[in-house]
Amino acid sequence: MAIILGIESSCDDTSAAVCKDGKILSNFIASQKIHEEYGGVVPELASRAHIQNIVPVVDTALKKAGISKKDIDAIAFTQAPGLIGSLLVGAQFAKSMALALHIPLIAVHHMQAHVLANIIPSGENDADPKPTFPFLCLTVSGGHTQIVLAHSPLHLEVLGQTIDDAAGEAFDKTAKLLGLPYPGGPLIDKYAKEGNLDAFVFAKPQIPNLDFSFSGLKTSVLYFLNKEKQKDSDFVEKNKMDLCASIQKTIIDILMKKVKKAVEQTGIHQVCIAGGVSANSGLRNAFTELGRKHGWKTFCPPFQYCTDNGGMIAITGYYKFLENNFTDLTVSPTARAAW
Numbered sequence: 001m002a003i004i005l006g007i008e009s010s011c012d013d014t015s016a017a018v019c020k021d022g023k024i025l026s027n028f029i030a031s032q033k034i035h036e037e038y039g040g041v042v043p044e045l046a047s048r049a050h051i052q053n054i055v056p057v058v059d060t061a062l063k064k065a066g067i068s069k070k071d072i073d074a075i076a077f078t079q080a081p082g083l084i085g086s087l088l089v090g091a092q093f094a095k096s097m098a099l100a101l102h103i104p105l106i107a108v109h110h111m112q113a114h115v116l117a118n119i120i121p122s123g124e125n126d127a128d129p130k131p132t133f134p135f136l137c138l139t140v141s142g143g144h145t146q147i148v149l150a151h152s153p154l155h156l157e158v159l160g161q162t163i164d165d166a167a168g169e170a171f172d173k174t175a176k177l178l179g180l181p182y183p184g185g186p187l188i189d190k191y192a193k194e195g196n197l198d199a200f201v202f203a204k205p206q207i208p209n210l211d212f213s214f215s216g217l218k219t220s221v222l223y224f225l226n227k228e229k230q231k232d233s234d235f236v237e238k239n240k241m242d243l244c245a246s247i248q249k250t251i252i253d254i255l256m257k258k259v260k261k262a263v264e265q266t267g268i269h270q271v272c273i274a275g276g277v278s279a280n281s282g283l284r285n286a287f288t289e290l291g292r293k294h295g296w297k298t299f300c301p302p303f304q305y306c307t308d309n310g311g312m313i314a315i316t317g318y319y320k321f322l323e324n325n326f327t328d329l330t331v332s333p334t335a336r337a338a339w
C-alpha cells in the first residue's frame with residue numbers, strides 16, 4: 001500500500017493531490033487570478049502567490065483525502081520544466097516536508113505527468129475506460145505541444161513536437177489580438193461555440209514529420225485583422241464569434257492532421273489527449289469524431305486533470321514509487337529539461 005502526496009507549482013496554478021494505490025483521493029487546485037490584468041503570467045508574482053498558497057493547498061488536499069501527514073509514504077513534486085521561481089517554491093516545500101517526515105522524495109517531469117493524467121481512474125467507481133500501454137498521446141499545453149508514444153508509465157518517447165509556439169500559446173496570443181483577456185484559450189472555446197467555423201480561412205503550416213508550428217497562425221491572424229480594421233474599425237467586435245470559431249478550427253485541424261499521421265506511422269490505435277488545451281470542447285469533439293471515423297479508441301482526461309494539477313504529479317509519483325525511483329535532497333528544479 002502506498003500513499004503519495006503530489007505537488008504541482010510549475011506555472012500559475014498551485015496544486016496538491018493525494019494518491020493511494022494508484023487512485024486519486026483528492027486533487028485541490030488554487031488558480032492565480034493576479035495575472036489577468038497583465039495579459040500573461042508574471043513570473044515573480046507567480047512565485048509569490050505560490051508561497052502564499054502552498055501551505056493551505058497541501059493542507060486542504062490532505063483534509064479532503066482524510067489523510068494525516070504521518071500516513072504519507074512519499075512526496076512527489078514537479079521538478080521540471082516550468083518557471084524557475086515557481087518550481088523552486090514547490091521543490092523547497094516538498095524537500096522540507098520529506099525531510100521532516102523522514103520519507104522519500106520523488107522528482108516528476110511535468111510533461112510526463114500530463115500524459116499519465118490519462119490513466120488516473122475516473123468516473124463513478126472508476127468506470128471510465130482507460131488506455132492500456134502502448135498508447136499515443138497528443139499533449140497540448142501553454143508551453144508544449146508534443147506527440148508522445150507511451151510504452152509504459154515511465155518509458156515515454158517524444159515522436160514530434162512544436163518547433164516554435166505551443167498550441168496553448170496560439171490560443172492565448174490570437175485571443176490577445178482579438179482583445180480578449182489572459183488566458184484566452186477558454187474564452188475562444190466559449191465564443192467559438194456561437195460562431196461559424198468556416199467564416200475565415202487562415203494559413204496552415206507545412207511542417208514535415210510529426211512536428212508542429214504555430215507561430216505563423218498568429219502572424220496570419222494579425223495581418224488579416226489589420227487589413228479588415230482599415231475598412232471597418234469595429235471588425236473584430238462585429239465578428240468575434242466567427243473569428244474565434246475559425247481560429248479554433250485552424251488549430252484543431254493542424255493538431256488532428258499530425259495525430260492521424262502518428263497513428264498511421266506507429267499502427268497504435270489507442271490515442272489520448274492531455275494538457276490545458278485538451279479541455280477545449282471543439283478539440284475533444286473533433287478528436288473523438290476522428291477516432292470514431294478511423295476505429296481508434298480515444299481517451300480525453302476529465303477536465304480537472306487537463307490543466308495543471310497535483311493529481312497527475314501524484315499518479316506519476318506513485319509509478320516511480322513502485323520502482324523505488326527516488327531522488328535525494330540535493331535535487332534542484334530546472335526550467336527546461338529533456339525527458
Ligand code: KG4
Nearest residue numbers: 141142143168183185276277279280307308
Ligand atoms: O497545461 P496547462 O494548464 O499549463 C501548462 O503546462 O502550460 O495549459 C495552459 C494552457 C493555456 O494556454 C490555456 O489558454 C489553455 O491551456 N487552455 C485552453 C482551454 N483551457 C485551457 N485552450 C483552449 N480551450 C480551453 N478550453
Ligand code: ZN
Nearest residue numbers: 141276307308
Ligand atoms: Zn502543464
